[in-house]
Amino acid sequence: MRVDTCRHCGATRDQDAASAVTWVRERDPDGREHWLCPDCVRRHVRDIEAKLSHEWW
Ligand SMILES: [Zn+2]
Structure with a gap:
């Protein structure tokens, strides 16, 4: 099974969990x-919307 992890904090995405859709x-x-x-996502929503490079985070 493929495991997805948050690129920013390293959290693991459980594909079967209800929260998975919020990733x-x-x-x-x-x-x-x-x-x-x-x-x-919540923490960086402004950066995402601005399409800033991750180097700016
Ligand atoms: Zn994260």
Whole structure:
């Protein structure tokens, strides 16, 4: 089974948990996909909306 982890804090996404749907999948310009856990999404929602590079976080 594939395990997704938050790229920011390393939390593990349980695909069977109800909270899994609140995770956000991002795609980098190079095509790689990353996951963000709900906590990090809340914390960085402004950065995500502004499409800032992760270097700015
Ligand atoms: Zn996180």
